[in-house]
Amino acid sequence: MTTFNSIIAAIDTRLDAHPIVEEAARIAKFNEASLKLVDVVPEFPWIARLMVREHANLREMMGREMQAQLDALAKSIEGRGIDVETKVLWGKTSVEIIREVLRGRHDAVLAVAKGTNSRQKGFFGTTARRLLRDCPCAVWLVADADSPDYNHVMACIDTSTDHEVDAQLNARIYELASKVSRQHQARSSIVQAWRMDAESILKGRVPEKDFKEMLEQRREYVDQLFNDFLSPLDHTSSDDDVHLLKGEPDEVIPRFAKENDVDLIVMGTVARSGLSGMVIGNTAERILNEVNCSVLAVKPDTFVSPIKEAKYIDFARQVEHAT
Numbered sequence: 095m096t097t098f099n100s101i102i103a104a105i106d107t108r109l110d111a112h113p114i115v116e117e118a119a120r121i122a123k124f125n126e127a128s129l130k131l132v133d134v135v136p137e138f139p140w141i142a143r144l145m146v147r148e149h150a151n152l153r154e155m156m157g158r159e160m161q162a163q164l165d166a167l168a169k170s171i172e173g174r175g176i177d178v179e180t181k182v183l184w185g186k187t188s189v190e191i192i193r194e195v196l197r198g199r200h201d202a203v204l205a206v207a208k209g210t211n212s213r214q215k216g217f218f219g220t221t222a223r224r225l226l227r228d229c230p231c232a233v234w235l236v237a238d239a240d241s242p243d244y245n246h247v248m249a250c251i252d253t254s255t256d257h258e259v260d261a262q263l264n265a266r267i268y269e270l271a272s273k274v275s276r277q278h279q280a281r282s283s284i285v286q287a288w289r290m291d292a293e294s295i296l297k298g299r300v301p302e303k304d305f306k307e308m309l310e311q312r313r314e315y316v317d318q319l320f321n322d323f324l325s326p327l328d329h330t331s332s333d334d335d336v337h338l339l340k341g342e343p344d345e346v347i348p349r350f351a352k353e354n355d356v357d358l359i360v361m362g363t364v365a366r367s368g369l370s371g372m373v374i375g376n377t378a379e380r381i382l383n384e385v386n387c388s389v390l391a392v393k394p395d396t397f398v399s400p401i402k403e404a405k406y407i408d409f410a411r412q413v414e415h416a417t
């Protein structure tokens with residue numbers, strides 16, 4: 095069973111080197127998936143459109159240069175049995191990538207976590223965060239421009255509810271983490287954070303003996319749910335590669351990742367409802383603010399992107415016909 099069937103690699107052709115193309119090719123080859131290399135010609139700011147009379151022709155020239163660079167990158171991975179194509183998109187980067195995902199029914203997007211020209215604070219750039227928030231397929235953000243060689247992959251599981259959608263998402267996270275671990279011959283860890291509801295309120299306000307008993311009951315309940323998930327996978331919560339972490343997820347998960355040299359975190363990014371327009375979950379947002387490694391993020395199948403599919407328009411061809 096293949097994990098991905100159709101992959102988009104978002105390329106920044108302004109860079110001098112593109113090792114992410116090699117990684118995308120490796121993933122596509124491993125999954126027997128098709129690969130599409132894309133870059134986006136942005137809209138000019140309104141002030142630039144006022145000041146530069148030939149701004150349309152300038153964008154058209156940028157698009158043609160971009161297409162030539164994408165074609166050269168595609169040629170560099172020819173002969174590996176990979177179905178690869180290239181495409182220049184026009185408009186806002188994150189929006190157009192998502193629209194291409196919708197048009198082509200792609201099931202994964204690969205991109206760098208933060209571009210060299212990003213103005214976003216933190217480890218992940220603006221485009222990366224928008225893809226995490228709105229892209230309906232899996233989003234794989236590579237930590238830096240170097241092609242990664244993962245040594246430790248972590249699957250972040252949450253079995254605290256009995257909702258079917260959550261169970262499906264957990265299974266998908268485990269599947270992806272396991273497959274990447276095998277591909278890279280990497281160590282893998284299955285992690286779940288747990289805490290007791292209203293723990294900070296109850297502590298010190300109920301007798302210590304009662305508080306400890308409540309805490310232990312909660313731990314046993316979470317451990318049982320975790321084992322119910324692990325059992326069909328031939329794992330138990332006592333395995334060396336399985337970790338039930340006590341504490342807030344946005345604290346214990348980044349701490350575990352840093353202390354154990356995790357290279358790739360596989361996680362979900364939205365709550366089970368998957369409502370149209372739903373933003374990235376608060377817990378996932380806080381976790382992302384604290385990590386500095388690659389992230390492979392997935393959403394429930396029920397998630398509906400707030401970005402709507404739109405017909406592809408080749409701006410360069412429009413300008414060519416107009417002139």
